[in-house]
Amino acid sequence: MKDSNYLKERNAKSIWHPMAHPADSLNNPPTIITEAGGTRISDLDGHQVVDAVGGLWNVNLGYSCEPVKAAIANQLDRLPYYSIFRGTSNDCVIELGDMLQDFFAPDGLTRAFYTSGGSDSVETALRLARQYHKIRGQEARTKYLSLKKGYHGTHFGGASVNGNANFRTAYEPLMPGCFHIPAPYIYRNPFNETDPERLAQLCLQALEDEIAFQGANTIAALIMEPILGAGGVIPPHESFMPGVLKICDQHGILLIADEVITAFGRTGSWTGSRHWGVKPDFMCTAKAITNGYFPFGAVMIADHVVEVFESDTEGKAAIGHGYTYSGHPVGAAAAIACVTETLRLNVKDNAAARGQQLFEGLQKLYDDFDVIGDVRGGHGLMCALELVSERATKKPIDKATPVKLQKAAYESGAMIRVSGPNVILSPPLVLTAEDVDTILAALRSGFQSL
Ligand SMILES: Cc1ncc(COP(=O)(O)O)c(C=O)c1O
Numbered sequence: 001m002k003d004s005n006y007l008k009e010r011n012a013k014s015i016w017h018p019m020a021h022p023a024d025s026l027n028n029p030p031t032i033i034t035e036a037g038g039t040r041i042s043d044l045d046g047h048q049v050v051d052a053v054g055g056l057w058n059v060n061l062g063y064s065c066e067p068v069k070a071a072i073a074n075q076l077d078r079l080p081y082y083s084i085f086r087g088t089s090n091d092c093v094i095e096l097g098d099m100l101q102d103f104f105a106p107d108g109l110t111r112a113f114y115t116s117g118g119s120d121s122v123e124t125a126l127r128l129a130r131q132y133h134k135i136r137g138q139e140a141r142t143k144y145l146s147l148k149k150g151y152h153g154t155h156f157g158g159a160s161v162n163g164n165a166n167f168r169t170a171y172e173p174l175m176p177g178c179f180h181i182p183a184p185y186i187y188r189n190p191f192n193e194t195d196p197e198r199l200a201q202l203c204l205q206a207l208e209d210e211i212a213f214q215g216a217n218t219i220a221a222l223i224m225e226p227i228l229g230a231g232g233v234i235p236p237h238e239s240f241m242p243g244v245l246k247i248c249d250q251h252g253i254l255l256i257a258d259e260v261i262t263a264f265g266r267t268g269s270w271t272g273s274r275h276w277g278v279k280p281d282f283m284c285t286a287k288a289i290t291n292g293y294f295p296f297g298a299v300m301i302a303d304h305v306v307e308v309f310e311s312d313t314e315g316k317a318a319i320g321h322g323y324t325y326s327g328h329p330v331g332a333a334a335a336i337a338c339v340t341e342t343l344r345l346n347v348k349d350n351a352a353a354r355g356q357q358l359f360e361g362l363q364k365l366y367d368d369f370d371v372i373g374d375v376r377g378g379h380g381l382m383c384a385l386e387l388v389s390e391r392a393t394k395k396p397i398d399k400a401t402p403v404k405l406q407k408a409a410y411e412s413g414a415m416i417r418v419s420g421p422n423v424i425l426s427p428p429l430v431l432t433a434e435d436v437d438t439i440l441a442a443l444r445s446g447f448q449s450l
Helices: 004-014 022-027 066-078 091-103 118-135 156-161 196-214 240-250 303-310 329-344 347-368 400-411 433-448
Strands: 033-037 040-043 048-051 109-115 143-147 178-181 219-224 254-258 282-285 297-302 372-376 383-390 417-419 422-425
Touching (some): 118 219, 118 282, 143 156, 143 196, 156 178, 347 372, 347 383, 347 433
Antiparallel strands (some): 040 048, 109 297, 372 383, 383 422
């Protein structure tokens, strides 16, 4: 490894960072992570902290997951790459396909289409949804619906259904035919409604209104996260996602569950859809499918959609979509080991227990620090704090304070993520009770330093 002065000096002079201003990266050198083990990461200067970000919602099993590491190393030796475009396959994708079929059977999903990440999975589901309607002779069904505050990655399709201006404005014009309805965001919503169940109903009414306005027979699919993540961890009332499914079903609109962060246990259930008792038509997965150790994803497809594609005799179901790295054997080998380990450790139960401990600890911080406007969580290991400059009026926080908090919390033992006014916590699902205490103590000293 190059020496530390060189690395700090060269970083922003040779690379641009995702989700960062290039000039800011030049002026404020980032923390350079060099090692990790268990739930902890270490930086170039020798700090070791609990990773309350879990990589980027993906390192669910922590940084020392030996079976996944071994699977990657062995597969690199045996078959480092081959494509699965028409005419060829590999043993790993077949074995993984069977495992995923079992894993997602309770969600009614029976086929996998492999991708190389979350944005790819979203793009795949959006495309296959349009194709499904074309196979059935409903060519006019091309539009998409989604939630404001939703995050669906950064490809043009995903960006077009994203519900946050930060990921849209600089890249407009985006894809036509994408329409957004209000999210069931209790803290701030256009209805000024604070009752979760009533708010869910109002959002569902807005959905019905938009469908009536657009014309149901012009809409291909609705895409949503079961619990909105990157938009600031927004858990809806339990009636919301079942309500969305019911309305979609009534109008022949497919439901795409974007579970890039919620699949594989994060909510305390194996999938976010299962958490709410919903069977979607497509499910986008990625991230934790390989514990973040290899870029990989899978779109899972509901059996009735499978039936439409597989029974086509006119050639309309030929899939003109895929990636060089779809079904990468190293990624598939990593996923086989990862899913096996995820089930063996039953991480969903630990996510539920540690998530509750973390959520309760955050509520205590709310009692002590006025800068916290809202605490969100209560469904596994995904929590957020929304910071405000005045609690009574919910006046948004300035830009500097969350950054200052992040730095102070890091110096006190925990890596946290700030995104706009939100502190987002998405630690590994193998987190211990002591790790939760460390995160809460680091946050407390961070707030005390403001
Ligand atoms: C719900 C959701 N969908 C899609 C994506 C995009 O995934 P990727 O960054 O792997 O392309 C993310 C990433 O955080 C996500 O949270």
